Amino acid sequence: MSAAEELYEVSLVVNGVPRSATVPARRLLSDFLRHDLELTGTHVGCEHGVCGACTVLVDGRPIRSCLQFAVTVDGAEVTTVEGCTRPDGELGHVQQAFRECHGLQCGFCTPGFVTTITAYLEENPAPTADQAREAIAGNLCRCTGYQNIVASVLRAAELRAERA
Amino acid sequence: MTTRAFGEPIQRLEDPRLLTGQGRFLDDIGHGALAAAFVRSPHAHARIVSIDVTDAVDVDGLVAIYTHEDLDGRAGEPLPLLIPHAALTHGRTAYALAKDEVNHVGEPIAMVVATDRYVAEDVCARIRVEYDFLPPVVGIEAARDGELLVHEDVPGNVAAHMVQSRGDAVAAIEAAPHVLELDLAIERSASTPLEGKGVHARWDADDASLRVYTSTQASTSVRAALAARLELPPDRVEVIAPDVGGGFGVKIVHPWPEEVLVPWAAIRLGREVKWAEDRREHFVGAAHERGQLQHVRVGFDDDGRLLGLDVTVWHDNGAYTPYGIIVPIITTTQLLGPYKPGAYRAEFFSLYTNTVTVTPYRGAGRPQGCFAMERTMDAVAAYLGLDRTVVRERNFIRPDEMPYDHGLIFQDGRPLIYDSGDYPATLEKLKKLVGWDEFEAFRDEARAAGRRVGIGLACYVEGTGVGPYEGGWVKVETDGSVVAATGLTTQGQGHKTVFAQVVAAELGVPVDRVTVTTGDTRRFGYAVGTFASRAAVMSGNALATAARKVRDKALRIAGEALEADPRDLEIVDGVVRVVGSPSGAPGGSIPLATVAVLANPLRYAFDREAERATQFGGPVDYSKPPVAEGESPGLEDTGYYSPPRSTFANGMHAAIVETDPDTAEITILRYCVVHDCGTLINPRLVEGQIHGGVAQGVGGALYERMVYDDAGQLLNASFMDFLMPYSTEVPFIETDHLETPSPLNPLGVKGAGEAGVIPGSAVLASAISDAEGFAITRMPISPSDLFSLRLARESR
Known part of the structure; x- marks a missing residue:
């Protein structure tokens, strides 16, 4: 060594x-x-x-x-x-959804959720609430209790569709 | 953006940074720093015979290896016992690096500093420690038994023994028509923030100053502790909590061994040194909580009214007591919840074991106390054949009995007096939310379909906003922006937003013009820390006080400038104006930015704003000094808030569960929360706190336990084996709230940080018991635990 x-x-x-x-x-x-x-x-x-x-x-x-x-x-x-931001540096659809839905608290786990959800929505652009909960079921968050992250997934899908 | 931000569910000001990867958590700073790693004890109880570094010293990239004998001066002394107490007769704390003996797996023995963490860990693996094994004490029963000792000079492993009472509970129970006894148990869990601890230190030899970044809940006290330990003048030490990835209690303890050692090494080496805790280190080297055995004796009348309550708690405090006996004190005082217990006696034994130290985890002893009281309420209801809500209702403290004095001493050393709360109204809301009175119909329907369901509830009262004080500083800059600072730290609660809401409301400025700094001793030197749901109460009111002083000053200065009585002025959207007049009215208004310029008379003009403040800049009243008597330059001020005693929030949870008749799988069908934390500053953020707390409560009730074997090895020290809930384990949470303002502070706020977690085990035990038809007395409960309980009952 x-x-x-x-x-x-x-x-x-x-x-x-x-x-x-x-x-x-x-x-x-x-x-x-x-x-x-x-x-x-x-x-x-x-x-x-x-x-x-x-x-x-x-x-x-x-x-x-x-x-x-x-x-x-x-x-x-x-x-x-x-x-995961927009080309102009503004919040991307997933990031914006997290902000609107209070999907983060300490923000430490958040980058992993943002990337995971970004990829998920590419394949599943219009998830139900149950599917949204499943989509994030491989990531741990100790702050939020996930409820607002589920809401963020759904909101991100809306924003993604609006911006498309 | 409107100035009416107080009370509004506005979006968080801190989010854009955190969402785009621009946050700066501990390990995101100090890229050039040397890395530290630790050799930790693999044994629960042993004497250190020798430490051999022969194989380690030639590793390329090694900078230094330190053991206890290298720690000079006060750095080598035992770490402080932060909260002494007369009942803590046998307090013991660890050394920063173990001296002669280790008392739990994970205790640090040697520190390695190297060019990077990979190399540092290579070196750790090559350091050989020889041990003489001692028998480990694992589990509360073994500690209570007292045959084997953790510390040979602590008889019976008893760190502390304390009794508090009001009236003669023993006699009251003897005389009561009905008496029940319960034996209860709650296992260990832990805060487990997603970011572990971490420390970065930089010694500036030219400036003779030390800057420390640490992932802490108490940067101000870390500074004081480091100055003392490292024998530096406090004003040469700066401590900053950067973005902190969750705390939940574990980061209130300080100084952690690493918090002393990393700065100590940085000074010694004259190099930046950093340590970021890895996940296994956090499991074995940080802190746990919750583990208690409890015995309850309760006497009550035919209506279910408590006449006497006698509780004994055996509390597992782990290997050391750096944070004193706060947790069992809270358990035995907060256990009372919203109820009048009749005569009350609470006794606890705080016991050493050869396991990780126990210090507060969100709830800090309250979940255990709530579990004891609520299991008792259910037992009384079952015994008398009464509805569980009826028994609770009959024992509630009524709103007209507030303030209510329990006649005990709380965790802040002050009387346990509830300030306000409407428990009957809270229960009414909860029953409505969950559909308590309609549940039997649902049960019948489920039963007909071969399903087993149950409903439960649990009530709590939470002392929040404990003193002694917090402070706040507010300044209006000459561009009209507002900067504010408070000394306590933030770990995700959204303090920068809620404190900005408080300051914006007081000052009459848009909330996005307010920037708040927390946990940075360079910006505010006096603080206590973030724990016990105290930040909004303490720093919220301190900042409100500071902002009000700044406002008064602004109105005085503006009054002179506008030749108006300050009492006729108001600040709207950052403009001072005569009450009710439109901002544009000539001579009738002045921007706060201009007032800030006027507040600081200058000699030198370095920019356009400054030019207006110089001595030859405009008409001058020669009869007065440039800074009026009794004033200070600048539109800024400092305020403090020190409460006479804690303020008490409350809430009630209800859950509907389904238990599988065959597999004993436990599913939460509904989870309802009604909470009252006084005036809400930001309902969205309070709701977020509740959600997060409930998730931890569910984790503690159904999944999380620290599994120690008889040798004191923690068998599940990873996220693979310690079952922290994922999204699929946390139910959808339905919430409703009351707002009973606290009469104790100007904002009327009560804390909300811990509320969600407190009744978790109690409410789920209640619901599972209801589904199964027998009382659950040990938590957490897994499907296999429940399966075993069923088998045991069948074989009776």
């Missing part, structure tokens, strides 16, 4: 911008985004893939960035919560 670790160049397109950094093979994608690229919107709540706070979209699909090594997604397109 006295020898320095072997390093690898990892290049990604993050929120539409090409980014790269040189990291050890064991660097988690979550740490890569947060500490190497300094995109700290993605949060780490458990480091074992259960809480969902670290969820990002890799090529459009939600994944737990704490369970993935950065080197394994070299070349991918990644969307984080920072990339």
